[in-house]
Amino acid sequence: MSNFFIASGVVLCLFMLLALYRTIFGPTIIDRMMGANIIGTKTTVLLIIIGTIYERVDMFVDIALAYAMLNFIVTIGASRYFAHHKNIRAEGYGVLNHTPAKGQIND
Amino acid sequence: MINTLTIALMIAGLFFFLATTVGVLRFPDFYTRMHAAGKGDTLSSLLILVGLALYNLHLLSAGNILVTIKILFILMFIFLASPTATHAIIDAGYESGIKPWANENNREGQDDLAD
Amino acid sequence: MELLLAKYNYWIYALIMMIGLYGMLAKNNLIKKIIGMGIFQTGIIVFYVSTGAKRGGTIPIIEHGHGEEVHEVIKALDYVNPLPHVLMLTAIVVSVGTLGVALAIALRIYTEYNTLHEDEILERVND
């Protein structure tokens, strides 16, 4: 049974590698956020699997729960960025205008 | 018995994770990819976690039942949070003006959004 | 092959630290530099934690049922070394403090000079 869990852990890591492709190469920033979210969900599951391999699941469930919570916060935070800046591309500042402090510099 | 059930549930979960990953890699635009990711991820983590929660019950004791309940808590949380996160990401994409994919005949300038 | 299995983790941590140092030195953007700093930090932390790993050791929490006494003799070889964990746990929490200060300084520079890029900042300082 332990071998089965290790094998499924390795398979999950392989899937993560594939999801990492989206995180790294985009093409848009929102695809990256999606990739990170997928990696987060897979990690939550993998944490419990590792706990089962160690045969001490009771110690690992708390981490997985905290993990799921923080993953949620990160995703919400990242998506809220686009409530203020309407641009997908990195150039420009979107809807917001930043006024420089001294007023003399503008690019 | 419980072992067989666990293995079956986990293989089903891994299959849906595979489907999610293929969908995320192969679908043409952001909305379709997010569709695959949001649904597949929730379902497959649900299946795997139920499998592990069952496996945890092969020795019945108060501690193990508590752990199973905790795993079900995680499940409930994922069930709440994952669709909300999907909604937030999709909304962010929609607000920032990504056009949905259309086939070749009426495709109009969306490749230029890629950075 | 034996050498590889015994040392591969140290090499990978050295690689992570190299990535971090390169990011800190060569990147033009301040936030990229801060990300490089974070990577360097995690490289060091993983090195420390890995010195505590033991083959066949379980996590450093004594096994016991709830409300029961521990009966069997505790053997040190059964548990992973907890000391590096403690040191690195506090290091991670302090790292969020340093990250906060670094980002605050970067933001202050941005409001002052309206850029996050090193060469432009130097240019505007020298004007």
Add this chain to the structure above:
Amino acid sequence: MIWQIDIMILTLIVICGLFAISVKDLLGAAVVFGAYSFLMCLLWTEMGAVDVAFTEAAVGAGVSTVLFFAAVHRSSRQVKARVSGAMLYKGLGLLASGLMGGVLFYASTDFPDWADPASPASSHLSPHFITQTIAETSVPNIVTSVLADYRGFDTMFETAVVLTAGLAVLIILRLGGCRTAGPIREKNAAIQAAYKDSIIRFVTRMVVPFMQLFALYVVAHGHHSPGGGFQGGVILGASFILLAISYDLKMALNRINEKAALLLANTGVLIYGGIGFLCLLLGANFLDYSILHRILPATDEIAARSHAMLGVEIGVALTVMVIVMIIYNNIVSNGSYEKGL
């Protein structure tokens, strides 16, 4: 350690690290760095360092990534190459990191083999902690007992460092004389009002109490399972950050305003130091908790150490929670406390 999973995760980490510093978009780099921290947490779990993994899940993967988003939100996302001398800097960077890497690779031949049970790090002090923790402190989680008791002095100053970091952020951004600088002019307030959508708000309202309860459980149950003051405090702070993200900054500030925040932050360190001084007053060494059995009812010397550790953890949790909030609030609003993410 499970070497099959270990190798996979290390590969993923190196790829993530490489791209986190080479992606040409700061928000993207922050997202990739977040994924990097997620994987780091996984690596530590797999090595058996559950408490470190818990801290990394809360701090590295959660709060740091949100702080990066906040900073990018307040500045710009652009990454420009150097106008001149880019090759020089790249060459120098490669040279320096190559040198350091070479030295480290050379030194690695002298290190003990990985996961060797007889390595010097695991053979002098730590066996005492592992074998004696139950007998001396009755705390099964060795990391907690070392953190709060055996190395309590160290942890007290770590808490003070966290407090200092929060104060430094406060001084740099809030009192830095630029409180009016860098305000954001809203071109389209209507879009923003419409965006605050009810699905996210509703789920946040459901999730936040659950989260805070869980954080309190983590603080209180840190003696028996992974967790403790640092982790619980960060999760508590993160729950307020979630409120600030999905409603707005005012909402979170109504819960704990600036004055209360500073008061709580100092109270945390004061609780820690106060317990130490109490031991001093009763005639023992600083932070020698076993003497506290004289004033704690129905405890012997061993139980007193366990109870005092809980008190210390509560102090740590208070400070860390408030400092995480202060850092986020200042960075996301550039010190003005007006508009959040």
